[in-house]
Amino acid sequence: MARHFVQGRLRIVFYSDVHARTEWETPTALMMAADAINAQKADLVLGGGDLITDGFDSTSEEVAPRWNTYMVMHSAIEGEHHAAIGNHDLVGALPKDGSAPADDPRLDFKQRFGLTRTYRSFDALG
Known part of the structure; x- marks a missing residue:
């Protein structure tokens, strides 16, 4: 759905702590x-992190279904939208089985969103 930006007015929806499972x-x-977010007809939608639950002490294999669940929601959001990483989105930082921590606990997040780093800037609507 095309958004119609009104000069001088930017409608933003912010959500966080989805903790998808x-x-x-x-x-x-x-x-x-996602339907409620879309009903707002925002110019920009921002996700504030903690998109999945229990990533910190889980493996990539364990959290894959959680990421899949979240990504269905993310894909259903219309218009320009971005998500930030939260502490629950770090995968394998401190594995509950006592194994070595992941080399980069941000990797699952970066791969899901096609990013090379977890910080970024962007211009929204000019």
Whole structure:
């Protein structure tokens, strides 16, 4: 859906702490959230991190279904949207099984969003 930017006015939706998981009808709730976000007809949508749950002490394989659940919501959001990384989005930083920490706990996030780093800037709507 095309957004029509009104000069001098920028409508922003900000959400955070989604903590996506596959249990408890969360996928359905996330789609309801995406619908509510889209209903705002924002010019820009920003996700503030903690997009998945329990990444810190989990492996990439364990969190893949959580990332998949979140990415369905993310893909359903219309218009320009960006997400930041949160501490729960770090994967394998301190594995619960006692294994060595991941070389780069940000890797899953970067791969999901096609990024080479987790910081960035952008111009929104001119």
